[in-house]
Amino acid sequence: MFKTRLITGGALFAVFIPALFFARPVAFCLLIAAIMGCAAWEWARLLALKNKYCVSYAFGIGLLFFLLRHSGQSATHTLYLTATVFWLGIAPLALIFLPKTRYSRRWRLLLLAAGPLILMVSGYALLDARTFSPRFAFSILLFVWAADSGAYIAGRRFGRHKLAPSISPGKSWEGALGGILLALAAAFALQDFEPSLLTGALERLGLWGACAALSALCILSIVGDLFESLLKRQAGVKDSSALLPGHGGVLDRIDALLPVLPFAMWLVHGR
Secondary structure (H helix, E strand, O other): OHHHHHHHHHHHHHHHHHHHHHOOHHHHHHHHHHHHHHHHHHHHHHOOOOHHHHHHHHHHHHHHHHHHHHOOOOOOHHHHHHHHHHHHHHHHHHHHHHHHOOOOHHHHHHHHHHHHHHHHHHHHHHHHHHHHOHHHHHHHHHHHHHHHHHHHHHHHHHOOOEEEOOOEEEEEHHHHHHHHHHHHHHHHHOOOOOOOHHHHHHHHHHHHHHHHHHHHHHHHHHHHHHHHHHHHHHHOOOOOOOOEOOOEOHHHHHOOHHHHHHHHHHHHOOO
16 A cells, blocks of 8 residues: 555656656646546545536646636735635634534535535645746645645654545644644745745744745645545545545645635735
8 A cells, every 4th residue: 555655756846847847838737627527537536426517627727727717816905815714714614513414405405515615726736836937836736745745744653633524534723733734844844935825924024924825725725635535525435536546636735725825815915
């Protein structure tokens, strides 16, 4: 299992990182559209849509994403803010109330309707970040990966107090703190890697404001992770799919990025 996970992770890294830095804009947009389409298919499956509708849902979101972006349309400040409101408002409510009950039809329809916004705006945020600078986009990804790694390491070593036992029993408050600390350390360690998430935050918010903003991004990454765990728990599955051997599905890999990307562009870069 570990070997499969390592091979898949290496292949993904070998394809995505060079594409982030060197691919033509249209090619990179096609790649992100494909990722969004796969994530949309998994999203629809987790919400118990029939398979033929899952395929239509995914194809529609992926195609719309590419056509709108290729036509020169970009996510606006308002769309970034709207996505952030979802992650700061609706998602926490779901985490509080849905673990105690099964989805109602109203919740399922709401989440199906929210899927295109959540996925497409996050994809647009990544494309906008790359347009500004591939280094800036990479720094956001690296920040989230550091937060995830820090949470895993600290949780395994020091985890005593469960963060959300009814949703994801493996997560702890100690792990969450470890994730924040490692993400901040990684951001400051790469301060000379300009332009970056940190330099943008420092320029707009100052030292303490930047630390607060980056800590908020870490918290949002946890919300994204927990929200996807809730979807899987409601669906009665361990992984969002088996598209990525050893890693589960696409949503399993991008869940923490979904809320972070638009919030980073709105709050830190001001776009």
